[in-house]
Amino acid sequence: MLVDLFFELRHYGLKVGPQEWLTLMRGLSLGLHDSSFTSFYNIARSILCKTEHDYDLFDRVFAHHFKGVEIQAARLNEEILSWLRQAKNLLDLSPEELAAMEKLDLDELMRLFEERLREQTERHDGGSRWIGTGGRSPFGWGGAHPTGIRVGGESRGRSAMQVAMMRRFRGYRTDMILDIRQIKVALARLRELTREGSVDELDLDATVERTCKNAGELELVWRPPRKNNVRLLLCMDVGGSMDPHSRLVSRLFSAAYSSRHFKAFEALYFHNCIYDEVYRDASFRKPVSIDDLLQKHDRQTKLLVVGDAMMHPVELYQTHGAIYYMQLNASPGIDCLRRLAEHFRRAAWVNPEPESYWRHPTVAGIRALFPMFPLTLDGLNSAVSSLVRGSGQRSTANRPVGSGAAGWASWG
Amino acid sequence: MKLFRRKTQGAQAETFRRFEGTDTYITSQALQDAVNVSLALERPLLLRGEPGTGKTLLSHAIAEGLGMDLITWFVKSTTQAAEGLYVYDTVARLHDSRFGDKDVDDINQYIKLGPLGRAFKAPSQVVLLIDEIDKADIEFPNDLLNELDNMTFTIAETGEEVTALHRPMVVITSNNEKELPDAFLRRCVFHYIEFPDPELMREIVAVHHPGLEKRVVDQCLETFYRLRDVSGLRKRPSTSELVDWIAALIHSGVDVSRLGKEIPFLGALLKQEQDINKVAGGGR
Structure with a gap:
């Protein structure tokens, strides 16, 4: 009976291994639970859960297992959410097909949406009428209708400048293997050890030598x-197309922020592309001009940019091309990025999008300036190596995109 | 503390000691069970919980309750795992080689055992508290895995092998999640100390302020929990602050019936200026 509990816990996502299970068995065989059900519960929880965030899950599974309490409802909800989440791959549409689809105004759209919501009774993937995923109906999620209503899921409207640029469905996973600790370990390799500051460590070899010479x-x-003499400047693209990656990026940020081993660390934000200013806060209220930035951080500072580098070419290559109409950037984004790339001796760009999407023109343009790495464990390690060793890795920037398949594998 | 004797499956009797809290440290059943699991299975006990829930005090209580000595290792950001085992005092030896009259060939006198080393060498079982393990370098827990598992290490300078005479009861506290490596977590018994509910808090208050009228305690607890519910506090008051606050109330002879209207000695409960302003300003 207890073995069932073990597998049930695993089924619902608690990472219990045989080691914990055997420990529990040993505890029970020692009679620790004192023949009391409550103590059994306490003991099992203290051995099987490793963080308080698991407590709730443990409670539910435990209650279900021993009292037959229904947790089916919760699971059902999960299922509904998961079919919206793991949508079928998006159809590739030709421009003609896109044009053929009529564009609806909002009122009409809402009316049709409500109407169809009433009619629809089951899951629907693909097709052009029902609310579902991966289809050409104006309703649902992950769809390819030029206008349309999104139901759940995250925004797929990639380029703010145009609507019809379609890409295949991205593998956005919530069970990302990169946790803060792994990122920290990767970042810990970012160091240049130097001896500076107060003199308070005994140099044993020199002491022996001097003592000998001193008879x-x-x-x-x-x-x-x-x-560690490393100064790190972290620039993060936030908002818009980066929203699906916000969890991953925030992990990177908190790992870097809480790493105590940098001599200096500063995090700055930008949206879409860096123009004349970057911001100290993610809500873009405290601007720092690029001139000030370059003045403050010398060439030895290491620059790590996080962004999908994916935007409308106008946003990268033209003056006044910034996504915010009021920003009126005097120089095109690409010039600004070039200034950064030329100023900092060591810079790297980390891209949360899988490598197979790096064919996009603006990604390619930015890759010519910065060595780019995927935001995976391997990618981050390479980025750190590149920041430590320098341009040796820069050649990867010109690697054919065809190798993107390898990048995919590291996500699984 | 009692000694229990139980039959195991192999019909072979095993004895282990049980922790049931002390006169001054009130525990929940769940915490007692976790401590006893850790004792019986000889696994480190990892404690997390809001500040002020008595993570550090627990090890004192275990030591007191089981009649063991307590060895504390306060971890700092610069602490190295090796320091817990031993430190070789090179400077003293060099100094003695020049000025001292000690025999510098005897390296042993320059080996200073760290907390872990002392716990291993202790003549009887001790409680070893590794306090705030997450403060140290990220590799710190990993560096200790082997020593905590096998309870043995070697002093490189003398070749001496230090093996634990009695496996210490290891208590580890941590404030930060996600920092500890999985391999380390797998070996630990974990317990999250919840904030005490009013009932348990009543017992805790009774331990520190015995003989307090029920009416007074009721009034204090009500104010205290109401204060904890104020949203957006930077630091919510915890058990130790409640105990201090009640002490202040008793000593000053404040009329507790007024508690509903105002909170005297607010500074004893709230330590952040913003919090005090928030409660004092927006409370009424």
């Missing part, structure tokens, strides 16, 4: 302890 008269030699 045995003890002479202590002190030196400053080794410290």
Whole structure:
């Protein structure tokens, strides 16, 4: 009976291994639970759960297992959400097909939506009428109708400048393997140890040598302890097309922020592309001009940019092309990026989109300036190596995009 | 503390000691069970919980309740795992080689055991508290895995192998989630100390302020929990602050019936200026 509990916990996503299970069995065989059900519950929980966030899940499974309490309802909800989440792949549509689809105004759209919501009784993928996923109906999610109503899921409208640029469905996974700890370990390799500061560490070898030269008269030699001299500047693209990646990016941020080993660390934000200013806050209220930025951070500072580099070409290559009409950038985004790339001796761009999407013209344009790496564990490690060793890795920027398949594999 | 004797499946008797809280440390059943699991299975006990829920105090209570000595290792951001085992005092030895009259050939006198080393060498079982393990470098827990598992390490300078005479009861506290490696977590018994409910809090208050009228305690607890419910506080008051606050109330002889209207000694409960302004300004 207890083995069932084990598998049930695993089924509902609690990562229990045989080691924990055997530990529990040993505890029970020692009579720790005192023949009390409550103590059994306490003991099982203390051994099987490793964080308080698992407590609730554990409680539900436990209650279900022993009292037959229904947790089917919760599961059912999950199922409904998951078919919206794991939608069928989007159809590739020709421009003619797109044009053929009539564009509806909003009132009409809402009316049809409500009408069809009433008529529809089951899941629907593909097709052109029902609310569902991956289809050409104006309703649903992950669809390809030029106008339309989105039901759940995250925004797929990639380019703010145009609507009809369609791409295949992205593999956005919630069970991302990159957790904060892994990112931290990757970032921990970002170091340049130098001896600076107060002299308070005994240099044993030098002491022995000096003492010998001194004919045995003890002479202590002190030196400053080794410290990491890395200054890191983190620039993050937030909002819009980056929303689906916000969890991953925020993990990267918190890992970098809480890493104590940088000599200096600054995080700045931008939207879509860097123009004349970047921002200290994610709501873009505290601007820092690029001139000030370059003045403050010398060439030794390492620049790590996080962004999907995916935008309308106008936004990258033209003056006044910024996505915010009022921004009126005097120089095109690409010039600004070039200034950054030329100023900092070590810079890297981390892209949360899988490599197979890097064919996009603006991604390619930015890759010519910055070595680009996918935001996976491997990618991050390469980015860190590139920041430490420098341009040796830059050649990867010109690697044929065909190798993107390898990038995919590392997501699984 | 009692000694229990139980039959195991192999019909072989095993004895282990049970922790049931102390006169001054009130625990929940779940926490007692977690401590006992850790004791019986000889696994480190990992504690998390809101500040002020008594994570650190628990190890004192275990030591007191089971009549063991307590060895504490306060982890700081610069702490290295090796320091917990031993430190080799090179400078003292060099110094002695020049000025001292000690025999510098005896390296042992320059080996200073760290908290873990002392716990291993203790003549009887001790409680070893590794406090705020998440403060140290990210690799710190991993570096300790082997020593905590096998309870043995070697002093490189002398070749001496230090093996635990009695497996210490290891208590680890951590404030930060997601920081500890999986391999480390798998070996631990985990317990999250919840904030005490009013009933348990009543017992805790009774331990610190015995003989307080029920009416007074009721009034204090009501104010306290109401304060904790104020949203957007930077630091919510915790058990230790409640105990101090009640002490202040008793000593000043404040009329508790007034508590509903105002909160005297608010500074004893709230430590952040913004919080005090928030409660004092928006409360009424």
